[in-house]
Amino acid sequence: MSVIRLALAQQPAPDDPSGRLSLLRQWCEAAAADGAHLLLLPEMWSTGYAPERMNAAHAWGDDEAILAEISQLADGLGLAIGFTYLARRDGALRNRLRLYGADGSVALQYDKVHICDFTDGTETALQGGEGFVCADVELGGETVRIGAMICFDREFPESGRSLMRQGAELALVPNACPMREDAELGDVRLQQLRGRALENRFAVALCNYPAPQYDGASCLIDARGHLLAVAGEQAQLLSADLDLTALRRWRAEQDEVWGPDAQRPSCYR
Template identity: 30%
Template sequence: MAGSEVTIGLIQAHHDVDGREPVAVHKQAAIEKHVCLIREAAAVGAKIVCLQELFYGPYFCTEQDPKWYEAAEPVPDGPTIRRMQELAKELQVVLVVPVYEEEMPGVYYNTAAVIDGDGRYLGKYRKHHIPQVQAGPAGCGFWEKYYFKPGNGGYPVFDTQYAKIGVYICYDRHFPEGARLLGLHGAELVLNPSATVAGLSEYLWKLEQPAHAVANGYYVGAINRVGWEAPWNMGEFYGQSYLVNPRGEFVALGSRDQDEVVLGVMDRRQIAEVRNTWQFYRDRRPETYTDMVGLLP
């Protein structure tokens, strides 16, 4: 296990390829771009690096087109995760890699693979909460139910070389229950790779996840892509990726519109200090919460 301080790298980027291009063109361009950004993050000291949601393409869920099923691949046995394992081992960084997972033909998940700093695949998180929301111009939206089954792997925490990390993907952040479970499972850092646009959720962007950090006594890294994506132009992906500490303070904050490695330092000592001050885990009353499970809509 590393020392008390760990540098976190959050990568936000614009997807440069028009959505009308073949899937293979998207994947090649995005992977090469992100490999360069991962190397940049490692060069400036990042030990845990997280990419944005569905990093190797556009946010294709803005339309409903079976073309995008071609983007899915097995996890961990697909080519993207294998390449990221080699890169993690070379750079000695932990990588959180959000991809489109094919479990079997016709069964797909929105997934993030977690790779340790020695290249070992530690496991994956599958997005639990799947939106189906109108947004932007007519016909555009977050049509994720067309592409993904809800996650079925629970809320795992991964004991990496540098910290115990959990993953929560995009829309999951609106649901405090899973955020609490990640804390109960031992997370010191929760990473939330996202794809979210101005005009819909921006007013929540800097509210919900600092609140999760405070309520659960851990760090949260929130990642959002940047720019507009053709041909849909559903809305501006407004970046502003950030790392927030257990006091709800912003440790690092990215720009609105630039490809960027957002760097921040997580201090494990602060987790202990905050939890010893605010004894939320001690004072929980789970026996009074039974109505949350199965009894209410």
């Protein structure tokens, strides 16, 4: 049996940016000591997803010193680290996820495609990415095909389907919104995400902000849509194991029924 351990840092971003790296180091060290192979942070952790910080003054270029420091942290602990930040690219601002591998190299980089048009204009100044990407990432001696959706992306079936077509086994979802907000329907967004995992036969790891900013519910969902682990509302470091052997066996079995041969892309217009 081949198992990878994920750590979901359901933690608030510090108000003082100078304390950001020390907190990240603390969580990474705790995750590594617990045997984790990958740690994921909530959406736009560089700014805490605060509207007043969604501007060029808080954006990071590729030469930002903290990026090199996080790379060194990943390499030193042998821990993959996935985090989103406000990125600066050719004069434009983007909502970017960067995943450093356990050797400190950039294993995956993705810019959020679906930009939210909130009433406060939080994201309207951002430029959307060009498409969804996957990469083969070494985790605990296993090569795992990983893709990403950032928050609002998961609302669109096309996001998950694009990753599925690229062979994704695990989708990372940095998040910044309520996951249990609907008093009548309950945790409808969690149920939606379980469906997204099932229909695309990949696992999903979501990391959200705790209360009072949002309502937690960071979770790991397997490729059958089963909820393997879910956090409450409070800040915590949630660890969860994903059985890759079982995931791959089930995917192979289901491909015979609803795999590529069963699909009719010419009708999906």
